Amino acid sequence: MAQPALFVAHGSPTLAMEDNEYTQFLNRLGREGLKRPQAIVLFSAHWDAPVQCINADEVHETSHDFYGFPEDLYKISYPAAGDPKLGAKIGSLFTANNLPYTTVSGRGLDHGAWVILRALFPAADIPVVELSVDSKRSPSEQYAIGKMLAKLRDENVLIIGSGGLVHNLRLLDRQATEPLPWAVLFDEWIAQTLGSWDLRTLFQFDKKAPHAREAVPSYAPEHFAPLLYAMGAADHDRKADKLYQSYEFGSLSLNCWRFGGQ
Template sequence: MTQPALFIAHGSPTLAIEQNAYTSFLKQLGQETLKPPKAALIFSAHWDDSTQWLTTDRTHLTLHDFYGFPEEMYSIEYPVSGHPELSQEIEAIFHAHNLPYRLSAGRGLDHGAWVVLRSLFPEGNIPAVALSVDSKRSPEEQYAIGKMLSELRQKDVLIIGSGGLVHNLRMLGEEGSEPAPWAVEFDAWISEQLTGWNLRQLFDYDKKAPHVRTAVPSYGKEHFVPLLYAMGAADDDRRAAKLFQGYQYGSLSLNCWMFGGMHQANHE
């Protein structure tokens, strides 16, 4: 079975305890829209490193890598299984493409990974392999790494990029405030490039997208780049569909994009 690739905004860590339109959407996406994959491969914005890492754990620890949130957040556990055989497949792919990498055992899943996986698969029945991103690589390189892994989608592996297209914590407004026009304009520009699979424009987003310095500040690029890894993983099936768009705190963009494999999803 061919699985799609997804970009999923993980918003605030409190997504793990919230009940709103976005959490309902994610639950439906995982339980009804998608066909259950053999495994999930997830690139998280919260694992940003110049080295390409991938996990080899048989069972993942749950990292509570956030501060100042409700106490119940720190008691949530999501001890999902790893998939060592998939990790070995990824190793072989990286080796064949001469991409240096390192193996991680015991790190645990950061909240960019487990909050998303738990939202999709609350029973923890889909094994997962986590991979790092490198926000300092060029967009072309980030896309190329995702492209290396595209063959795994034909082997029933769901590939996810977890981040946030507009993620500037210094520009957050009040809860329930209207979406900021600059955030909406940036998302609309990105949407246009994705639906047209316009890589030339997209790879130059940091110069051409409106309000890009505000939407993707220099200290927050790691939240944008999982989009490019996920998109690259569907280079063999260049179709993009926006499944959800919303905002929290005026500018924290909550969006979900599906790339490729859409003929396998129940929403069509």
């Protein structure tokens, strides 16, 4: 059976230090909810580039690409291996589809990648190839790039998009004890649209979804983009299942979607 593609919200970097309902869910998913993958391909919101990039490291350093957090967070390491051969295969798939790309060495895994991978697969014993997103591309183009990699799922490669569907740091409410209604309405609209795999509507989310401007602010569209890349990788299945949903700080959406596969 093919691996699914996943969209996983990575939340705050402090997720790496937390033991809560969401981290426990991710740990169970990696341990019991997925067939152990041979390798992982991950599109990260924290690698936004105009030309498609492929991380070619043989062993990944852990990039602490944030500031102002507890000191212990900067001591966490996730020393996963890379997979240059898989990276080269991804490059050939991009070339076959006329997508220019470049390989990058020495970058390491950014926190959009290692924070969730550490929760899913804490042993860091599965090779990882990280890929960039391009938030300036249209949703249909982002989806098409994910679709280029669909056949890898049949080779036991797990494809993940890591970002955040409602991710507006300027509207966080650190005193909130319940999710803010506008954030819930946006996530519910996304869920309905994904459930019917209505791409025409989804690709116009910025015009049709309630509270789209609040949920996907103009200064951070890269956090929504990984959803489209992950969905594209499951185009021939066109089946979406929401596995988890919660919120932090009123509107920071923590959710996990599975596309196709198991």
